[in-house]
Amino acid sequence: MAPLPPTPNSHRHRPSTSYRSTWPSALLTTIAMVATSCLSARAVGHESEPVPLVIVERSIIQDQGGWQVDYRLRHEGPTEINAAPAEIQAKVEGWVSNSRIANHAVPRMSSLSVSGQAGWSGSGDVITSADENQRCRERLVLQIWAGNEPDSPLFTAAKPSAESSERPLSIAPGAVIRVRLRLEHLHSLYGDYDPLLSQRTVELHLGSAVLRDLVPMEREQYLALPKSTWPSPPEDRLDTRHFISAPDSLHLEAHVTGNEAYKFADRPVRYGTKMRLKYWYLIASGTEGGCRVRITQYKETSTFKILYEAAQEERLTKVGRWTKVERTFQTDREATSLALEFRINDPNDTRIGEVWIDDVSLEPVLASPAGP
Structure with a gap:
């Protein structure tokens, strides 16, 4: 039987003992530079992977109809973290309810976000209604302290300033910072007395440092009552x-x-x-x-x-x-x-x-x- 005729590209499959590039040297130089750049980018990406923040201490306190979560967090990464306010973010989510309130008998999603660019607080609807007396909202407030300083938060919605909107947060390796998350129940009738109950997921970003936590808030710690008395007559x-x-x-x-x-x-x-x-x-x-x-x-x-x-x-x-x-x-x-x-x-x-x-x-x- 006569052999089959070679295909037009069959010469590419023939073994050869030597190879000589026909690509221009300038193109090869460009490819090498791109490859080096990609390797550098991958290295940088590796270095900027999120660094977990370790919880040293956490407390969960009911504050009338709201909640307050206090953290002491330690940075265990190898390098200092420098986070601009825009790189500081917090997100808290959960299905909330309270069987004492008819409108809250069925769990509803609450999703709250805070960033340094938004003034360290953020609000969201839990129950939407044209009637303000039926509407329910929540507000998340973020505060951050350096070290164990008790009375001087670096970032807070209570006293916003131009300095706090531009000042970076620096955390040295091994350093401990304090973070407070306040959840406020905004309801004209129930807000001061009935906290919204749920498990909340917390995600906090301080530049490249990240905290992820699950916070139990399923039970009231006490029955909230007004904190007021009548003053003496004049x-x-x-x-x-x-x-x-x-x-x-x-x-x-x-x-x-x-x-x-x-x-x-x-x-x-x-x-x-x-x-x-x-x-x-x-x-x-x-x-x-x-x-x-x-x-x-x-x-x-x-x-x-x-x-x-x-x-x-x-x-x-x-x-x-x-x-x-x-x-x-x-x-x-x-x-x-x-x-x-x-x-x-x-x-x-x-x-x-x-x-x-x-x-x-x-x-x-x-x-x-x-x-x-």
Whole structure:
């Protein structure tokens, strides 16, 4: 059989004992330079791989209706990290819920991001609504301290400045820095008292240094309540002649215009909470009409609303001796604050009488802890 004719490219497959490039030398030089550049780029890329930050200490604290996570982090990389504010970023994500709140009974995604360019804080919607009273948002705030300095954060949203927006963060090998992440529940009614519960993923970038963490926040640490009390009445409304607790008491005088009544400042309250109001009163003999006490509740959100159905009024009738009053009531399910007023009840406008009030207190009635 006659051999097959060679194909046009069959000479490329023939073995040869020598090879001589026909490419121009200038092209070979360019290829060598590109190869060297690629190797250098790969080396640089290797050096800039993320350096993990080691958690030395972590604390998770409920702050009323929010959370605060404090870290002490150590840089264990071989070289110093220099991160410009634009290279400092934090991201916190999780499916959040709270069974006490109807709208939060079903978990909803919360995704929050912060960067140095955005002013060290960022907000995001959890529940979107045209009604501001139904809308729910969260805010993430980032603070960073160098070393263990307690009161001088290098980067913070609390006191933004031109310096903090341009100042780089430097972390030497082995150095420890402090980082704080605050999660604030922004809801007109529930935000101050009901934290959003979940496990959160945390990703923090400080230049080439990275922290990845899973933060448990599934349980409330305590029942959040308002941190406020009524201040003492002004001195011109106090009388040192009569009191239960020295040295004085609140004094109502029917014959002095403006002194026939006293209204304590509006005070924040937790919605739907059982409260106990206590006080002592003394009505002077001959006072016309006695005295009355009134509790008014408000809903102060994006608008101001008096909750008329939640108002309570009571007459004080014992005359001539100190009498103690203790009563419990429930704050309205939409209440955010309340006011307490004492007034001489003078329907005939005789303007005769005096009343003294002392030891006024308003406290929540909390259920006893379960168990023995």
